[in-house]
Amino acid sequence: LFFEGPExxxxxxxxxxxxxxxxxxxxxxTEVVKLARAQILSHVSNEYCDAYLLSESSxxxxxxxxxMITCGNTTLAHATLRIVERIGLEKIGTVIYERKNQLFxxxxxxNFYDDVRLLRKLIPGKSxxxxxxxxxHIYLFHLDRGYAPxxxxxxxxxxMHGIDPESASAFIKGEKHNLEFIRKQTGIHKIFPNxxxxxxxxxxxxxxxxxxxxxxxxxxxxxxxxxxxxxxFETNLIENDDIEKPLSRVLEIFKPLSFDVLTFSTEQKLPxxxxxxxxxxxxxxxxxxxxxxxxxxxxxPTQTVEAAELLEVKD
Amino acid sequence: LFFEGPExxxxxxxxxxxxxxxxxxxxxxTEVVKLARAQILSHVSNEYCDAYLLSESSxxxxxxxxxMITCGNTTLAHATLRIVERIGLEKIGTVIYERKNQLFxxxxxxNFYDDVRLLRKLIPGKSxxxxxxxxxHIYLFHLDRGYAPxxxxxxxxxxMHGIDPESASAFIKGEKHNLEFIRKQTGIHKIFPNxxxxxxxxxxxxxxxxxxxxxxxxxxxxxxxxxxxxxxFETNLIENDDIEKPLSRVLEIFKPLSFDVLTFSTEQKLPxxxxxxxxxxxxxxxxxxxxxxxxxxxxxPTQTVEAAELLEVKD
Numbered sequence: 001l002f003f004e005g006p007e008x009x010x011x012x013x014x015x016x017x018x019x020x021x022x023x024x025x026x027x028x029x030t031e032v033v034k035l036a037r038a039q040i041l042s043h044v045s046n047e048y049c050d051a052y053l054l055s056e057s058s059x060x061x062x063x064x065x066x067x068m069i070t071c072g073n074t075t076l077a078h079a080t081l082r083i084v085e086r087i088g089l090e091k092i093g094t095v096i097y098e099r100k101n102q103l104f105x106x107x108x109x110x111n112f113y114d115d116v117r118l119l120r121k122l123i124p125g126k127s128x129x130x131x132x133x134x135x136x137h138i139y140l141f142h143l144d145r146g147y148a149p150x151x152x153x154x155x156x157x158x159x160m161h162g163i164d165p166e167s168a169s170a171f172i173k174g175e176k177h178n179l180e181f182i183r184k185q186t187g188i189h190k191i192f193p194n195x196x197x198x199x200x201x202x203x204x205x206x207x208x209x210x211x212x213x214x215x216x217x218x219x220x221x222x223x224x225x226x227x228x229x230x231x232x233f234e235t236n237l238i239e240n241d242d243i244e245k246p247l248s249r250v251l252e253i254f255k256p257l258s259f260d261v262l263t264f265s266t267e268q269k270l271p272x273x274x275x276x277x278x279x280x281x282x283x284x285x286x287x288x289x290x291x292x293x294x295x296x297x298x299x300x301p302t303q304t305v306e307a308a309e310l311l312e313v314k315d
Numbered sequence: 316l317f318f319e320g321p322e323x324x325x326x327x328x329x330x331x332x333x334x335x336x337x338x339x340x341x342x343x344x345t346e347v348v349k350l351a352r353a354q355i356l357s358h359v360s361n362e363y364c365d366a367y368l369l370s371e372s373s374x375x376x377x378x379x380x381x382x383m384i385t386c387g388n389t390t391l392a393h394a395t396l397r398i399v400e401r402i403g404l405e406k407i408g409t410v411i412y413e414r415k416n417q418l419f420x421x422x423x424x425x426n427f428y429d430d431v432r433l434l435r436k437l438i439p440g441k442s443x444x445x446x447x448x449x450x451x452h453i454y455l456f457h458l459d460r461g462y463a464p465x466x467x468x469x470x471x472x473x474x475m476h477g478i479d480p481e482s483a484s485a486f487i488k489g490e491k492h493n494l495e496f497i498r499k500q501t502g503i504h505k506i507f508p509n510x511x512x513x514x515x516x517x518x519x520x521x522x523x524x525x526x527x528x529x530x531x532x533x534x535x536x537x538x539x540x541x542x543x544x545x546x547x548f549e550t551n552l553i554e555n556d557d558i559e560k561p562l563s564r565v566l567e568i569f570k571p572l573s574f575d576v577l578t579f580s581t582e583q584k585l586p587x588x589x590x591x592x593x594x595x596x597x598x599x600x601x602x603x604x605x606x607x608x609x610x611x612x613x614x615x616p617t618q619t620v621e622a623a624e625l626l627e628v629k630d
Contacts, residue, residue, distance in 0.1 A: 103448050105421040116628045128623040132572065133418050133543055136449065141621070161449040175612040228448055257447065278593075280614065285623040293623070299595065308443040308455070308600040308608070313431040 003206065004107065005223030005230030006100040006159070008076040008115075009069045011085055013147070018091045020063040022050060028086065028260050033059060034198065036079035044198040044212060051210040052216060053158040053200050058210050058219045064161060069234070070223060073108060077115040079159075084122050094289045095123055095143040100159055100260070101136055103228045112139040130283040130295035136161075136260050138295055140287075147290040156243050158233040158250050162257025168224035173204035182207060186253050188220055191246065192237055213237075222254075231256070251276070258299035264291045276300060318521065319422065320538030320545030321415040321474070322372060323391040323430075324384045327398055328462070333406040335378040337365060343401065348374060351385050352392035352424075359513040359527060366525040368515050373525050373534045384549070386536060388423060392430040399437050409604045410438055412459040415474055415575075416451055418543045427454040445598040445610035451476075451575050453610055455602075457619060462605040469580040471558050473548040473565050477572025483539035488519035497522060501568045503535060506561065507552055521602070528552075537569075546571070556582065573614035579606045591615065 014021070029052065039055040052059040056072040066083060068248035070076045079186050080097060097119060099112045110118070116127050124144050131137030136159075170182050179201055183189045188209060189197045195211035196220065202208075207222040233250045243263065251259070259277070277298040284294040330338070338432055344367065350356050354370040367374040371387040381398060384389045395412060400521050414427045425433070431442050439459045441543060446452030451474075498504045504512045510526035510533065517523075522537040533550035540611060548565045558578065566574070574592070592613040599609040 101449075105419070106423060106426050106427070108421060111419070111421050113628050117630060120628075120630075127626040127628050129626055130623045132477055134416075134451065134545075134573070139626075162447055230449075237538050258449070279617055280595075281617050282620045283623050284620050295623075302594055302596050305597045308445045308598050308610075311442040311444055311454075313428050313435075313442050315432060315435075 001225055001227050002104065002227050003223050004072055004102055004104060005221070005225075005228060005232070006019075006102045007069050007071045007221070007232055009067070009082075009098045010076055010080045011065070011067045011094075011155075012080070012087070013093045013149075014064040014087060014091055015093045018087065019254075021061050021066055021087070022063055024061075024086070029059065030059065032068075032079045032082050034106070035082050036068070036074045036076050038070055038072075038074055041200055041300045042198055043108060044196050044210065045210050046196060046214070048215045049199060049217065051074075051212050053198055053208055053210050056081055056099065057208060057221050060210070060212075060217055060219075063217070067264075069219065069221070070231075071223070075109055077110065077118045080119060081122055088225075089122060090145065094145065094147040094149075095125070096264075096289065096291070097141040097186070098262075100138040100232075101131075110139075116141050124281050126288065128285065128287075130262070130279055130285070130293065131260075131297055135281065136258070136297045138260070140293065142289040144288065146288065149266050149290045150267050153236075154238045154267075155234065155236050156238055156265065157262040158244065158259055159262065160231045160233075160250075160254050160256035160259040161229070162227040163222075163224060163231055164224070165254035167254050168222075168229055169203055169225075171201075171207045171222045171224040172216055177201065188253060191218060191220075191249050192216070192235070238265075256300075258297070261296045261298070263294045265294075266290070267292060316540055316541050317419065317542050318538050318540045319387050319419060320536070320543060321417045321419055322384050322386045322536070322547055323389065324413045325380070325391055325395045325398075326382045326409075326411045327380070327395070327469075327616055328378040328408045328464075329402060330408045331594060333402065336376050336402070337378055337379055339376075339401070344374065344376065346567050349389050353387075353389055356515055357513055359511050359525065361511060361529070363530045364527050364532065366527050368511060368513055368523055368525050372523065373537050375525070375527075375532055375534075377530070381468070382532075382590075384534065384536070384547070385481035386538070386547075387518070390424055392396060392425065392433045395434060404437060409460065409462040409464075410440070411579075411604065412456040414454040415578075416446070416453070418545075421536075427456075430450070431456050439521045440530075441603065443600065443602075445577070445600070445608065446575075446596055446612055450596065451573070451612045453575070453577055455608065457602055457604040458572055459603065461603065464581050465604045466581050468551075469497050469553045469582075470549065470551050470560065470578065471553055472577040473562060473574055474490050474577065475545070475546045475548075475566075475569050475574040477568035478537075478544040478546055480541070481618070482569050483537075486516075486520055486522045486537045486539040492516065492520075497521055503568060506533060506535075506548075506564050507531075507550070523605075526556065530566055553580075571615075573612070576609075576611045576613070578609045580609075581605070
């Protein structure tokens with residue numbers, strides 16, 4: 001039983017003009033989500049944001065910014081084109097489309113190169129890879145247009161592989177497979193305090209969480225499957241440039257074998273450290289779209305010689 | 316311009332009975348190679364072995380052993396079935412089928428799971444993965460039958476990613492793109508002394524080498540493309556359990572960013588060390604087919620922060 005946890009993501013920011021994205025109808029966002037081959041499961045709102053939980057990850061709609069994250073076999077590029085078409089390219093400040101390296105790309109309906117060919121029908125852009133093709137990496141495409149993000153406009157993504165089996169067990173069908181237990185056991189609903197939380201437990205396994213507080217969000221997606229276990233965490237709440245605190249909290253919950261950290265910011269450099277892990281590779285570029293993007297890939301050093309994994313191959 | 320260097324490999328060893336594999340006609344081996352979607356380009360022979368250079372890697376035929384390695388978009392499982400069918404499963408001591416993790420699995424005609432489903436039509440077997448699914452790894456399928464390899468029956472594979480651009484340049488079309496220059500520059504034809512060498516330079520880039528001496532062989536396949544550069548080295552010549560010497564020579568030529576070492580032997584453990592690299596993961600299992608198989612994944616520690624790679628995406 002394999003599920004592709006590693007995600008595609010798009011973030012689109014409007015310039016000053018045009019109506020708020022939150023005035024677009026629920027029908028429109030339902031159509032967008034459907035174009036990605038996903039469904040809306042539930043949503044929460046506050047004065048700044050509508051946060052939708054999807055059958056494959058999340059959609060956050062702010063007045064001038066939309067963020068969509070999809071896992072599994074989704075077609076996020078199609079959804080992206082629909083949003084850009086609706087807003088109008090001329091009203092858009094930036095579009096950033098990402099793909100984390102996937103575990104079983106052969107089961108995907110497209111790869112990053114296919115996506116870029118599609119996106120370029122509407123969006124002139126540049127393509128990058130952060131990290132080597134044979135290691136963990138992030139593909140990134142951005143609208144080729146100067147943009148000046150506001151100071152403090154920052155995003156932290158923590159992308160974790162090889163989840164500790166005990167940590168993963170709470171997210172797999174069984175006696176303790178319920179939201180209450182997961183929250184109590186992991187504290188995942190209060191990684192930051194006082195957020196409005198919307199979470200969902202999939203059958204027979206898997207978990208998604210959206211959380212909002214004012215203009216801030218965090219979102220967690222757990223793929224606990226023994227083959228290809230994966231968790232992503234993302235937030236735009238970075239206080240005093242401190243990513244160490246949220247990083248420690250998240251790693252404490254999932255104890256992954258390895259993880260990547262991706263940051264977007266207007267600063268030169270966000271600090272990033274983790275004592276228990278070794279740095280495998282660090283990549284940083286200041287993109288023409290105004291963001292400094294930093295990618296770090298970390299792993300837990302080998303302590304012992306492992307045995308090979310016996311695989312069950314179903315007919 | 317991308318080429319999938321990371322290979323599939325099969326090794327089949329006969330029991331005592333039956334005619335030598337070398338009595339099979341050239342037409343038969345041509346058919347086998349064609350079933351893998353490759354072609355024979357040339358061959359060299361000595362009293363123990365026929366070594367064929369293929370359009371995608373190599374085929375070595377000994378009296379009671381056949382070894383076939385194929386890269387690119389080949390279908391080695393089909394070729395494997397044909398060989399097993401011809402010999403007859405009852406006359407076979409062991410079949411070991413491997414796949415190195417590939418860079419662009421989405422362009423492959425099958426994945427390892429598909430291959431196993433096909434191989435099981437004739438060959439009852441067990442499947443393993445050495446290494447994690449999100450890192451460098453080797454998939455391995457073997458005939459589920461007890462077998463006792465002779466002492467000294469050992470294989471060393473060195474699978475290298477991220478070839479030093481200067482080292483790679485000799486293998487790419489240009490002024491110096493010829494066999495004589497490559498041999499002189501790299502010494503690749505004399506990694507071990509006094510071997511009979513057959514090498515081939517592909518247009519516009521790429522290089523393959525088969526070398527035989529008595530019962531020993533070594534083979535090298537170079538994919539110098541900037542996207543997905545890769546080199547494989549394999550030999551059955553391991554003197555005094557020393558893999559450090561050939562490893563050093565090969566790493567000196569290609570200076571890869573990372574590499575995997577895979578060893579098959581009848582001993583508990585082959586020594587494996589390399590001062591310039593860090594160990595990422597080590598996996599060892601003693602398989603029911605009689606071989607101890609050890610996998611080590613190494614990388615060059617990060618010295619600096621790199622810039623993201625700008626990608627050219629062709630329409």
